[in-house]
Structure formats: C-alpha cells, structure tokens
Amino acid sequence: MLEEIKEIYRKYGGEVVEFEKFEGNVDVGYTIEYEKRLEEVDVCFFGLASGDLNPLHFDEEVAKTTRFGGRVVHGMLTTSLVSAAVARMPGIVVLLEASFRYTKPVRIGDVVKVVGEVVEKDRRKYRLNVRCLVGEDVVAEGYVVVLLW
Amino acid sequence: MLEEIKEIYRKYGGEVVEFEKFEGNVDVGYTIEYEKRLEEVDVCFFGLASGDLNPLHFDEEVAKTTRFGGRVVHGMLTTSLVSAAVARMPGIVVLLEASFRYTKPVRIGDVVKVVGEVVEKDRRKYRLNVRCLVGEDVVAEGYVVVLLW
Numbered sequence: 001m002l003e004e005i006k007e008i009y010r011k012y013g014g015e016v017v018e019f020e021k022f023e024g025n026v027d028v029g030y031t032i033e034y035e036k037r038l039e040e041v042d043v044c045f046f047g048l049a050s051g052d053l054n055p056l057h058f059d060e061e062v063a064k065t066t067r068f069g070g071r072v073v074h075g076m077l078t079t080s081l082v083s084a085a086v087a088r089m090p091g092i093v094v095l096l097e098a099s100f101r102y103t104k105p106v107r108i109g110d111v112v113k114v115v116g117e118v119v120e121k122d123r124r125k126y127r128l129n130v131r132c133l134v135g136e137d138v139v140a141e142g143y144v145v146v147l148l149w
Numbered sequence: 150m151l152e153e154i155k156e157i158y159r160k161y162g163g164e165v166v167e168f169e170k171f172e173g174n175v176d177v178g179y180t181i182e183y184e185k186r187l188e189e190v191d192v193c194f195f196g197l198a199s200g201d202l203n204p205l206h207f208d209e210e211v212a213k214t215t216r217f218g219g220r221v222v223h224g225m226l227t228t229s230l231v232s233a234a235v236a237r238m239p240g241i242v243v244l245l246e247a248s249f250r251y252t253k254p255v256r257i258g259d260v261v262k263v264v265g266e267v268v269e270k271d272r273r274k275y276r277l278n279v280r281c282l283v284g285e286d287v288v289a290e291g292y293v294v295v296l297l298w
Contacts (some may be wrong), residue, residue: 002207005193010156012150036200045194046152050229051185053168056243058151060204066241066298075233075244076225083225087203092215094205095224099248099291126283140282142248147209149215 010042022088026126026148028118034085035113038073046091047075073106079140082130085114089126096125100142110134116144124148126127161190171237175275175297177267183234184262187222190256195226222255228289231279234263238275241298245274249291259283267292273297 006016015037021118047053052074055062062070079100087093106112113133120127125147132140155165159256164186171181196202201223204211212220228249238244255261262282269276274296 001191002196002202005157005161007196008154009197009217010153011162011184014197016197017200019200034200038198040150041154042198045198046229047151048155048158048163048165049194049198049226050233051166051168051183051188052233052236053151054232054242056236056241058187062241074229074232076229076247077198079247080195080201080223080225080229082213083203083223084199084201087201087205092205092211093203095251097248097250098228099224099246101246119293 009045010040010144014082015039015040020088021090024091026089030118030119032085032089032116033113034081034088035111036081036084037111038077038106038108038121042077043073046074046080053072068105071108073108073110075102075140078106078132079111081114081132084145085116086128086144086146089148094147094149095144096144096147098142100140102140104137104139106134106139112139146148158190160195161268162188163190164188168250170238170239172239174236175267177270181236181238182262182264183230183237184260185230185233186260187226187255189256191226191259192222194224195229212297217222217254220257222257222259224289227261230261230263230281231293234265235277235293235295238295238297243296243298244293245296246294247283249289251286251289252261255283261288270297
C-alpha cells in the first residue's frame, strides 16, 4: 500500500524524503539533523490519520480571525519530524518518551529542520535534546528517549 | 484538497471520524474522550507526512525479528490522537506542550481511545493529563497544555 500512497502523496505536492540511516557510533554527544518541507498534503494526511480536523489548520476564514492571522501546521505534525529523525539513527529504533513545547507557529510550505543531540545514555536507552527550527526560529523544543536494538 | 484526499483515505480503509466539538464549560475536572481505529493507511499517511519510514512500521520481515514480533504503529501516530481529542474542546484550541511515555506497542487495526482530564487552569491555559488505551491496556500516557481562545 505504501508505494501507491507515495505516488498519490507526490502528486499532491508532498516531499518524499528517502529513508537513509545515519552513520557513526551513538554515544553522548552524537548529533542528528533532518529536514522536510511541510506542505498542504502533509496537513491533510496528518489531519486524517489523527482525526484532527481543527479549523485552525484547514479553514483560512476561521484561522484569519485568530492571533496567528492564518492557517498553521499541526504542532504534532511538526514534531512528527522528530520521530523521522530519530528513526534514522543506527539500529532498530523504538521511541520510549517524547516531550515538546511549541513555541512558534509553522506555516504551510515551511521547511522544518530537526536538530538533536544525545545527552544521556543508559545501556541501550538514549536521551536526546531536540529542537525544531524554521530558518533561525525555534518552533518546538524538548527531548526524546529512544531504545536502540 | 482535503475532500479529495479524504476520499482516497476512505478507499484505502481509513476511518474518517467526524470533527465535532465537545460541549460544556472547561474547568478543572473537565474530561474528554475520543477514539479511532489505526489502519495501515494511517501508518502510510503518518509515515509520508513525517518522513518516518522506519521498517519497524512498514517491513514485516524486519519487525518480526524484534521483540515486538511484528509491525507496530508509530508511537507519535498513536499520540497524534491526543491532538485530535483536545482540538475538540470548545473554542479555538492551540497546543502549547505535549509530553508522553510510550508504554506498550500498538498494532495495525487497534482502536486507540484517548481519555483526558483538565488538572490545572491558568487563565486560558489548561493542562490535561491524558492516557491512550487499547482495550484495558495503557499504551501511552502523559500530559498536554492547551490554550483556548
């Protein structure tokens, strides 16, 4: 099913980022970086998968009346890129914890860059501090804990 | 674009949950509940929107070799249902913080139920403790902070 939906996704302007593993030995100080453009199709895909059809993300008329002045991307769509970033670490990656503060709105068409650094290691569990950036602006920040098998 | 993609989503077996607002006055003790079945199409949609094509979610052969014994749903897809749950609270809902521990695997086809309760209120900011359940099992738990405009 994935290949068929990938074609549909591309047709609607989605950016397919190849899934390539990062290299190196993971230890404290190991850094990751990953970026992706969030398009309208991403907001639709995330909205349907989650069921979050909040008008703030889909209805320009409603969104215009808010402090944001227009539609914004789901916060959890932005931080879903953290899932994609850590999944690229070496080994089989299992997410154990994720914690974020959403600090600025992200607009449709923005390129979100995730940067992360391993700050703690406990056997096969790794804690990374992470930030999501649009240009120089931090739009979300927090941490994740992953298990590497 | 949403309506077209909604049709494609339905065709691939996705469950479209109507976006209906919850009622009542939000204060400490206010509870929310929301559930949705997570299908293969949801894993594909989430995987493409985020770029998380971790084989643990897409490749049965790889997933079989892990402790999970087969494919599991992305943790952040499970907790994206929390975004959908809080978006149904009265008013315009903006997510400020989200923090989760992932405690058990979720399988394709599982119905995930989100239950939440407002535990703190500070002017228009509300903190909710939330749990995601599959049957009786807690699969993720944590909290969110939302702003209601």
